[in-house]
Amino acid sequence: MSQTFEEDLAFSKTLHKHEAERGGLLAKITSKDKEAFENVVNNYMRYWVGKDPMSESEEEKEARRSNYTNMTNSYYNIATDFYEYGWGESFHFCRFYPRENFYQAIARHEHYLAMQLNIKPGMKVLDVGCGVGGPAREICQFTGAHITGLNNNDYQICRAMRSAVNIGLENKTNFIKGDFMKMPFEDNSFDAVYAIEATCHAPKLEGVYGQVFRVLKPGGTFAFYEWCVTDKYDPTNADHRRIVRGIEYADGIPELFKTSEALQALKNAGFEVISAEDLAVNDDQITWYYPLEGDMGKAQCIWDFFTVFRMTHLGKFCTRALVGGLETFGIAPTGSLQTQRVLETAGDCLVEGGRLGIFTPMYLMVGKKPMSVN
């Protein structure tokens, strides 16, 4: 199941044809290697399909935990182009305010995290699970710090590097392939570390937080937004279980943990907790999940119409018709439509989880590595 870095990169180049990775969703999916794409979709689905969330065995769950790199890599190999089409280059949620532009709100969430870390120009900062590098570029420009993005998906790294070069940030950012449970960095090498909705892909939170602790300099700070289930989540409630399982399945997550478990894992990793707060619990007029509700009446400005439209019934129908049509005529690979359907499930379950308050994508924790570690 585990592949070497060279094998991973060779596969990614075959699948995505890295030299052809420009254009919109349709251009990208039609340029994939069809056989490789179909295999990745099937590989991802085998971790989930036919497994009843209420009765699945410990071995089935363990298969996802122990193969988390393979599972998450497969997920992002199929989902990345759809994410960029529907959401842009920063793969995370945020708080929203009336009449505000979507991308402005997304950037504020990143600035807010940078502020928790007190990042100064010239600092060496690590972004754990950097996606295609949207937040790394923004935080680099916002603070003047040097940002290293860590990611285990070659396609995303390639896209992150290309975008950094395009805007002249190649000397102020770098993107490294690696597993966040075994980070490829020396001890005490970063002044600050952040993670945005990424560490939930870990099989065990203490494992990834422990790695952050190791690579952070003594006195350094780790601030991050974690995906968690809240205290309102009741695993014996079939509806709750269906929703949370839907989020896990459709977002490539081996297992979601409770906010209290995440906080305990941070302490167990050795951090002194500075703050822990669920930013989704607030009196905002607008919810974090509104762009996924598909309600055009909730669009906050003209540009928002495009983002919100994609999740309306008509928007989903159009995407399905285009992607499915191309697949039927053999122009897009088999599995493209299935990927769109998986992501629709993601959208629907996230909205349900948000409305019930059983799930948060923004449990903000800030921890400090003590100056002297015993």
Ligand SMILES: CC(C)=CCC[C@@H](C)[C@H]1CC[C@H]2C3=C(CC[C@]12C)[C@@]1(C)CC[C@H](O)C[C@@H]1CC3
């Ligand atoms: C998976 C993790 C930990 C973080 C990603 C959070 C979000 C950026 C994604 C979660 C669900 C995604 C969906 C889309 C874009 C990216 C997310 C919001 C789409 C809007 C992409 C276009 C598709 O047609 C519909 C998708 C719904 C879900």
